[in-house]
Amino acid sequence: MTAAETTPATDPALLLQVDGLSHRYPTSTAPLPALNGVDLAVGQDSVTAIVGESGCGKTTLGRMITGLLKPSDGRILYQGQDIWNLGRADWNQYRRAVQIVQQDPYASLNPGLSIRETLRPGLLHHKIVPRREVQGEILRLLELVGLDADEAFLRRFPHQLSGGQRQRLAVARAVSLRPQLVVADEPTSMLDVSIRVAVLDLLLSLRAEQGLAYVFISHDFGVVRYIARGGRIIVMFFGEVVEDGPAEEVIKHPRHPYSYLLLESIPIPDPRTARRRRQEIATDAVDDLAEQPPAEEGCIFANRCPFVEDACRQARPPMAEVSPGHRAACLFPERVPQLSEAIPEIAGV
Numbered sequence: 249m250t251a252a253e254t255t256p257a258t259d260p261a262l263l264l265q266v267d268g269l270s271h272r273y274p275t276s277t278a279p280l281p282a283l284n285g286v287d288l289a290v291g292q293d294s295v296t297a298i299v300g301e302s303g304c305g306k307t308t309l310g311r312m313i314t315g316l317l318k319p320s321d322g323r324i325l326y327q328g329q330d331i332w333n334l335g336r337a338d339w340n341q342y343r344r345a346v347q348i349v350q351q352d353p354y355a356s357l358n359p360g361l362s363i364r365e366t367l368r369p370g371l372l373h374h375k376i377v378p379r380r381e382v383q384g385e386i387l388r389l390l391e392l393v394g395l396d397a398d399e400a401f402l403r404r405f406p407h408q409l410s411g412g413q414r415q416r417l418a419v420a421r422a423v424s425l426r427p428q429l430v431v432a433d434e435p436t437s438m439l440d441v442s443i444r445v446a447v448l449d450l451l452l453s454l455r456a457e458q459g460l461a462y463v464f465i466s467h468d469f470g471v472v473r474y475i476a477r478g479g480r481i482i483v484m485f486f487g488e489v490v491e492d493g494p495a496e497e498v499i500k501h502p503r504h505p506y507s508y509l510l511l512e513s514i515p516i517p518d519p520r521t522a523r524r525r526r527q528e529i530a531t532d533a534v535d536d537l538a539e540q541p542p543a544e545e546g547c548i549f550a551n552r553c554p555f556v557e558d559a560c561r562q563a564r565p566p567m568a569e570v571s572p573g574h575r576a577a578c579l580f581p582e583r584v585p586q587l588s589e590a591i592p593e594i595a596g597v
């Protein structure tokens with residue numbers, strides 16, 4: 249390994265560092281740029297929420313953090329080590345320490361495996377507990393995630409579970425390997441609102457009990473607000489990070505026009521308030537990433553920005569500090585107005 253590949257993370261509280269990450273998917277025509285120069289840092293025992301519209305690259309980023317997809321450019325440093333330069337033993341250790349919970353528990357659980365068979369192989373393969381204790385550990389995990397911890401339940405198959413139970417099982421499988429970081433990719437977006445809150449509460453309680461860090465991916469600022477309290481929010485647009493700051497600050501006082509418009513477009517249950525909300529630019533589908541403007545053509549959000557100036561079309565604005573620990577890629581962050589209303593905790597509740 250070169251010195252750069254083994255550079256230790258400067259902050260000992262830092263678990264994971266993403267450094268200039270870019271990805272282009274090969275297509276039959278030109279490569280499709282899905283991520284462009286993404287930086288982020290994840291502290292031990294922290295919550296980092298990644299929010300943005302569909303297609304902005306959130307899942308691509310999550311899969312890369314989990315080691316499921318190799319970036320075209322950039323590095324992912326785990327405890328200071330580039331994960332793509334790890335030896336076999338360290339790589340196995342990384343794949344255990346960083347787990348993913350995906351959006352669709354129907355797709356992520358093998359329908360042919362019972363609950364016992366879903367949880368058992370990982371415990372054995374990674375020698376989490378001695379073989380004779382595996383059964384007890386499976387029952388402990390089921391109890392931990394709020395499922396029935398009994399023999400009859402262990403024999404059930406995913407199709408015999410409700411959507412919420414299936415997602416609890418997916419969470420149990422992720423935490424069974426005693427990870428340090430869980431990437432949760434829209435883990436509640438396919439669940440009913442009532443069940444959604446219960447699963448979010450489960451994730452929060454597991455974090456407190458097990459000292460887990462989360463990278464939580466969502467398009468829903470209400471959900472992000474609930475889960476990321478005390479953590480950070482990273483807003484992505486068009487494959488790039490446009491804002492990164494303490495969760496409460498980003499939600500109460502966004503400093504990038506895209507974050508502002510995303511927050512302003514959240515539906516409010518009160519119809520009188522709802523009428524006042526703006527439902528424009530940010531709610532459009534994200535543009536075709538193949539059309540992403542090159543850096544020399546200015547700000548990535550310029551064509552939709554209500555506050556755009558000529559200067560914004562000269563070069564891509566760099567991420568710049570707008571207040572301590574809060575950065576935005578905007579030349580005029582002071583023009584972003586205050587939100588018209590505080591957003592509800594979870595949209596629709």
Ligand SMILES: Nc1ncnc2c1ncn2[C@@H]1O[C@H](COP(=O)(O)OP(=O)(O)OP(=O)(O)O)[C@@H](O)[C@H]1O
Pocket residue numbers: 273274275280281282300301302303304305306307308309467537
């Ligand atoms: N395997 C693939 N091959 C080609 N293009 C892909 C592939 N996976 C994703 N993309 C494209 O890359 C871009 C980013 O996709 P990604 O799934 O990371 O975004 P996202 O923000 O997670 O969106 P969603 O919430 O809809 O999943 C999109 O334009 C998507 O169509």
